Amino acid sequence: MAILTLTINGEQVSGKDDESLLSIAQQHGIKIPTLCHLEGLSDVGACRLCLVEVEGSPKLFPACTTKPKEGMVVSTDTERLRKYRRLIIEFLASEGNHQCSVCVVNGHCELQNQAYETGLTHVTVPYLYPKKTLDASHEHFIMDRNRCILCTRCVRVCHEVEGAHTWDLSGRGIACEIISDLNQPWGTSESCTSCGKCVLVCPTGAIIEKGEGVSEMEKKTDFLRYIVTARQKREWINVDSDEE
Amino acid sequence: MSKTITISPVTRIEGHAKITIHLDDRGNVIDARFHVNEFRGFEKFCEGRLMWEMGGITSRICGICPTSHLITSAKAGDDILAVAIPETAEKLRRLITLAQWIQSHALSFFHLSSPDFLLGFDSDPATRNIFGLVAKDKDFARRGIRLRKFGQEIIEVLGSRRIHTPWAVAGGVREPFDSAKRDHLLGWIPEAKETAQIALKTLRSIHEKFAADIPNFGNFRSMFVGLVAPDGALEYYDGALRVMDGSGNIIADKIDIHKYADYFGEASESWSYLKFPYYKPLGYQKGMYRVGPLARVNICDYIDTPLAEQERRVFKALAGDAGAVNNSFYYHFARLIELLFAVEKAEMLLNDPAMLGADIRARAMINRRMGIGASEAPRGTLFHKYEVDENGVLQKVNLIIATAQNNLAMNRTVHQLAIQYIDGNKITEGILNRIEAGIRCFDPCLSCSTHAMGQMPLHVQVIDVEGKVVSERIR
Numbered sequence: 001m002a003i004l005t006l007t008i009n010g011e012q013v014s015g016k017d018d019e020s021l022l023s024i025a026q027q028h029g030i031k032i033p034t035l036c037h038l039e040g041l042s043d044v045g046a047c048r049l050c051l052v053e054v055e056g057s058p059k060l061f062p063a064c065t066t067k068p069k070e071g072m073v074v075s076t077d078t079e080r081l082r083k084y085r086r087l088i089i090e091f092l093a094s095e096g097n098h099q100c101s102v103c104v105v106n107g108h109c110e111l112q113n114q115a116y117e118t119g120l121t122h123v124t125v126p127y128l129y130p131k132k133t134l135d136a137s138h139e140h141f142i143m144d145r146n147r148c149i150l151c152t153r154c155v156r157v158c159h160e161v162e163g164a165h166t167w168d169l170s171g172r173g174i175a176c177e178i179i180s181d182l183n184q185p186w187g188t189s190e191s192c193t194s195c196g197k198c199v200l201v202c203p204t205g206a207i208i209e210k211g212e213g214v215s216e217m218e219k220k221t222d223f224l225r226y227i228v229t230a231r232q233k234r235e236w237i238n239v240d241s242d243e244e
Numbered sequence: 245m246s247k248t249i250t251i252s253p254v255t256r257i258e259g260h261a262k263i264t265i266h267l268d269d270r271g272n273v274i275d276a277r278f279h280v281n282e283f284r285g286f287e288k289f290c291e292g293r294l295m296w297e298m299g300g301i302t303s304r305i306c307g308i309c310p311t312s313h314l315i316t317s318a319k320a321g322d323d324i325l326a327v328a329i330p331e332t333a334e335k336l337r338r339l340i341t342l343a344q345w346i347q348s349h350a351l352s353f354f355h356l357s358s359p360d361f362l363l364g365f366d367s368d369p370a371t372r373n374i375f376g377l378v379a380k381d382k383d384f385a386r387r388g389i390r391l392r393k394f395g396q397e398i399i400e401v402l403g404s405r406r407i408h409t410p411w412a413v414a415g416g417v418r419e420p421f422d423s424a425k426r427d428h429l430l431g432w433i434p435e436a437k438e439t440a441q442i443a444l445k446t447l448r449s450i451h452e453k454f455a456a457d458i459p460n461f462g463n464f465r466s467m468f469v470g471l472v473a474p475d476g477a478l479e480y481y482d483g484a485l486r487v488m489d490g491s492g493n494i495i496a497d498k499i500d501i502h503k504y505a506d507y508f509g510e511a512s513e514s515w516s517y518l519k520f521p522y523y524k525p526l527g528y529q530k531g532m533y534r535v536g537p538l539a540r541v542n543i544c545d546y547i548d549t550p551l552a553e554q555e556r557r558v559f560k561a562l563a564g565d566a567g568a569v570n571n572s573f574y575y576h577f578a579r580l581i582e583l584l585f586a587v588e589k590a591e592m593l594l595n596d597p598a599m600l601g602a603d604i605r606a607r608a609m610i611n612r613r614m615g616i617g618a619s620e621a622p623r624g625t626l627f628h629k630y631e632v633d634e635n636g637v638l639q640k641v642n643l644i645i646a647t648a649q650n651n652l653a654m655n656r657t658v659h660q661l662a663i664q665y666i667d668g669n670k671i672t673e674g675i676l677n678r679i680e681a682g683i684r685c686f687d688p689c690l691s692c693s694t695h696a697m698g699q700m701p702l703h704v705q706v707i708d709v710e711g712k713v714v715s716e717r718i719r
Contacts, residue, residue, distance in 0.1 A: 101300075101304060101408070102297060102300045102301045102304060104296075104297070134292060134293070134294070134637060136294060136633075136635035136636055136637050137635055139609075142294065187635075210296070210609070210636070211296055211414075211607065211609070212296060213296055213297065213299055213300060213410050213413045213414075213418070214297060214299065214300025214301075214410035215300075215410055216410070216413075216418065
């Protein structure tokens with residue numbers, strides 16, 4: 001492990017070579033918007049919201065899966081990035097069936113919050129209104145693919161933390177969706193332990209508790225850092241995410 | 245040469261509609277129709293959604309009476325969960341239902357209808373609205389606006405927001421009540437009661453002033469349908485259905501709401517998106533019935549609040565030998581009686597210690613595959629019927645909206661007014677407004693989000709058989 005020095009938004013910062021640009025930026029109080037990233041889970045660069053500019057390259061890089069290099073010059077908040085981030089949220093809004101006003105997590109939704117933060121006021125591309133399925137076969141929980149943004153937090157938390165790997169992806173491109181076990185109703189899954197971690201980490205109203213009404217459900221993700229810390233360090237304490 | 249007169253859009257109602265009047269070659273009215281030209285599709289697109297979401301989704305049907313949809317949806321949900329909700333939850337739901345009546349009835353009378361009566365049917369349409377009313381009688385208009393605010397305030401105190409609160413859920417309600425909120429709402433009661441009484445007094449003078457016009461405002465016998473309490477009292481939240489004929493005879497009583505489909509059918513016409521419900525035993529057209537204030541005050545045996553009961557007796561006396569009050573103009577009177585009742589009843593509920601209970605929600609899963617909820621929305625009986633699978637996913641949805649049940653009667657009213665006032669050659673602003681006012685008696689809620697304040701253009705065309713516009717009026 002080596003300590004590297006780089007520049008983010010004109011500020012000299014240092015970080016370890018095995019950390020992500022996102023992690024280094026966060027440690028220095030630089031905020032980069034995210035959706036698929038969640039502290040305690042591995043990063044996959046699925047949502048592309050954390051894209052940053054790196055001097056000398058025409059490409060944009062997802063901060064969550066990009067490692068630092070000595071002397072790297074990074075910009076996290078340019079007009080170009082703001083435009084792309086808004087476009088990403090706009091595309092997510094247009095390719096799912098997101099009706100905030102009647103959603104169970106209205107007011108507590110990460111996608112909705114990002115729409116506000118990126119300044120998305122209108123969707124300018126045609127809505128696709130895809131025909132998606134809703135799986136209410138589980139005794140306690142519901143998977144509503146209409147509201148899924150394919151961030152794969154549920155897949156990762158189930159595999160990495162619970163160890164059950166009930167969820168995975170099926171299909172490609174626009175046909176891609178989250179499935180349980182061998183693409184069967186969730187209620188018939190043999191691997192699911194009904195732990196509910198996927199419900200809590202889902203950033204939208206795609207995975208919810210049964211019986212909840214409009215705006216009623218609030219996702220709490222703090223449990224994840226607690227469990228991960230306990231498992232890795234054998235310390236059963238609440239960890240403030242700003243520490244380290 | 246036959247002609248068609250079109251009034252589009254109809255103003256100062258909730259929603260979009262037009263009226264067409266068909267004349268024969270001598271200028272006599274041969275037909276008149278009330279068309280609802282907007283399409284919503286809620287019943288279809290709710291299929292595949294979750295039973296628990298329906299309160300939130302169906303309340304979006306309407307910006308005026310979302311609470312009525314919410315409560316009715318929650319009741320259909322209770323039925324699917326097969327639970328008896330806690331006493332506190334029921335009483336809190338009753339209070340919010342009364343609040344819905346207060347705000348909607350105040351809106352109908354003060355904001356939408358009273359400009360016609362206090363400024364005159366023939367007054368300038370540019371000022372024949374709530375703003376014109378403010379200019380003419382500031383205190384009266386202000387009182388009306390504040391009374392509506394009181395209704396909205398109850399809804400906000402209970403449900404955290406005035407419009408589209410998701411507070412009532414299958415099994416009960418989400419948030420409890422407390423004594424500070426109660427005291428705040430009780431503070432409104434004296435003013436609200438006084439305003440409701442002033443409105444009734446004003447209406448009495450309107451009855452005198454328009455004595456010549458009133459007999460033509462949808463004056464015909466029809467059946468009346470609504471919920472009544474088990475002891476025959478005026479009901480707003482629960483109870484069973486009663487059917488009364490135009491002569492005041494009770495022809496069906498204590499009908500369990502689950503049996504509504506045995507008694508009521510729905511017909512469709514190609515020229516309107518609004519369905520035509522009818523009383524099945526008499527068939528389509530003959531089975532015309534009215535719901536809402538006129539029906540409710542007609543069918544109940546008594547009202548269990550003192551001031552409103554006094555007014556009900558005055559109302560009943562209007563029936564004379566007919567046995568029932570059949571004139572649609574008296575919707576306004578019945579509405580104001582209900583407004584007074586709602587304020588009195590809200591006071592009674594607010595003083596009930598059971599309102600402050602902590603047990604407000606019964607939790608259960610799917611225990612029935614079908615659930616029906618019914619309550620009295622401001623405009624009449626509202627039904628929600630949901631069929632679900634074992635997981636609570638909706639397979640079929642049927643919503644019977646109060647305004648739809650008045651559809652046949654509204655058409656009849658338009659017809660009657662057209663015959664009375666139109667002779668083919670003279671089409672004045674005042675005549676057209678009288679026809680609109682006939683519709684406004686019913687306070688129809690057509691979509692119910694649009695709120696025209698008399699500012700919308702009224703476009704009337706007289707069209708000959710070849711489709712040529714022979715005369716035109718635009719205001």
